[in-house]
Amino acid sequence: MVENPLWDYFWRGVKQNSSMYISYCKGCVAVELQKTGATASTLTQDTAAFKAACQAVGNTRGEKHAWIAHILGGKTPCPNASAEARAEATLQKTGSSSGSSQKRQRTESTPADASEPPPKKHSRR
Numbered sequence: 192m193v194e195n196p197l198w199d200y201f202w203r204g205v206k207q208n209s210s211m212y213i214s215y216c217k218g219c220v221a222v223e224l225q226k227t228g229a230t231a232s233t234l235t236q237d238t239a240a241f242k243a244a245c246q247a248v249g250n251t252r253g254e255k256h257a258w259i260a261h262i263l264g265g266k267t268p269c270p271n272a273s274a275e276a277r278a279e280a281t282l283q284k285t286g287s288s289s290g291s292s293q294k295r296q297r298t299e300s301t302p303a304d305a306s307e308p309p310p311k312k313h314s315r316r
């Protein structure tokens with residue numbers, strides 16, 4: 192199964208059930224970490240500072256719709272999401288996802304002209 196590219200923008204938290212992880216917005220966590228004096232370069236999931244930042248940020252369900260809601264928001268889009276994260280979320284929201292799970296939805300003549308980011312294949316764990 193191909194992982195959703197939005198995982199690039201979220202830290203993977205603990206497994207919530209057999210197939211669902213909780214996740215934390217990397218942008219939000221980074222900002223929170225900076226508040227506490229930690230730098231983004233200390234972003235590893237093992238530090239107490241990191242865990243505290245995750246707590247402060249709050250978790251997001253580890254799935255596409257929750258991420259899109261977080262990044263793009265209805266009224267309050269995430270102010271910390273990167274441009275890449277927004278582009279990817281927008282792409283997936285408009286349904287032109289190249290993701291694996293939505294094979295049924297054929298691209299219906301929606302030429303989302305958002306420039307598609309080049310496929311990045313480095314999976315980070």
Ligand SMILES: [Zn+2]
Nearest residue numbers: 216219269271
């Ligand atoms: Zn965020």
